[in-house]
Amino acid sequence: MFFYNPINGDVKNTHIQFKARTAFIITKLGGKIPQEIIDVRNKLNNFLTPYHINQIDANSERTGKDFLEKIWSMILQVPLGIAIICKGLSAKTIGNIFYEIGMMQALGKETLVIKTDGVKIPSDFVRTEYIEFNHTFKDDLKKYITNFDNQATYYAGIADNLEKNPLLSIDYYRRAYLISGNKLYKEKADMIHSSTIASLDRAKNSTENLLINF
Numbered sequence: 001m002f003f004y005n006p007i008n009g010d011v012k013n014t015h016i017q018f019k020a021r022t023a024f025i026i027t028k029l030g031g032k033i034p035q036e037i038i039d040v041r042n043k044l045n046n047f048l049t050p051y052h053i054n055q056i057d058a059n060s061e062r063t064g065k066d067f068l069e070k071i072w073s074m075i076l077q078v079p080l081g082i083a084i085i086c087k088g089l090s091a092k093t094i095g096n097i098f099y100e101i102g103m104m105q106a107l108g109k110e111t112l113v114i115k116t117d118g119v120k121i122p123s124d125f126v127r128t129e130y131i132e133f134n135h136t137f138k139d140d141l142k143k144y145i146t147n148f149d150n151q152a153t154y155y156a157g158i159a160d161n162l163e164k165n166p167l168l169s170i171d172y173y174r175r176a177y178l179i180s181g182n183k184l185y186k187e188k189a190d191m192i193h194s195s196t197i198a199s200l201d202r203a204k205n206s207t208e209n210l211l212i213n214f
Contacts, residue, residue: 003076003107007069012076018174018214019077020181023048025057026100027084028093036086036116040133044082044114047141052181053080075104079178080148086116098122108175110148152180159188166192174214186214 003012025044027037048055056074063070075081081104083097102124104111113130115121121130131140152175159172173189176182 005069006072006103007066016073016076016214018178019054019056020079020178021052022054022056022078022178023080023082024075024078024104025055025082025084026097027057028089029057029059034086034088036088036133037084040084040086040114040116043133043137044084044141047138048145051145053145071100072103075100075107075109078109079175080110080112083111083113084115085113085119087118094122098125101125108171110151110179112144148179152176152182152185155179156185156188159185166195177214189214 003016004010005012025041027041028034045055056078058067058071058074061070061074081101083101085094085097089097101111101113111128113121113125113128114133115130116133121128131137131144155172156176159169159176162169162172169192170189173185173192177185177189
């Protein structure tokens with residue numbers, strides 16, 4: 001899969017530090033943070049830890065460069081994006097949150113929206129299934145994580161059946177690896193890469209080589 005920089009439209013051809021079993025948290029981070037957001041994040045952290053799913057957000061790194069490019073680069077690193085919204089958030093903040101969710105979906109990432117009572121979902125996302133922060137929160141999260149983990153097996157299955165399309169096969173193995181952390185998928189992708197380079201006499205900096213770097 002090609003990754004196009006949202007700032008200049010160029011294809012990203014530099015190293016991506018992929019982070020398996022990691023969720024990118026999308027919510028309000030600066031200023032006065034609503035207590036509901038704090039409560040959701042605390043409960044979410046307690047829930048995800050036993051599943052060995054790490055969390056990062058926009059405050060996890062300082063690059064000194066363009067903020068949107070930093071967000072985009074962090075999204076590329078992970079398999080999952082989790083948006084947290086509550087009634088007290090401004091329209092500007094809500095807009096930023098769903099822009100980042102849309103970016104994740106466009107890049108083939110898994111996404112989850114968690115909302116508190118009384119929040120209205122933007123019209124473009126009304127068909128997106130979300131989880132409410134209520135008495136069924138943990139049960140609903142458990143169902144989601146089960147489905148999330150199953151996606152790795154699904155993606156690996158697709159990759160196994162794409163013998164004549166090495167680029168797509170490598171991409172699916174990458175997605176399977178990011179979700180599961182299973183290094184077997186990296187090994188399978190590397191085998192495809194080595195075979196493709198040898199059979200096609202491709203250069204070391206070919207597209208396959210860029211994709212395999214995970």
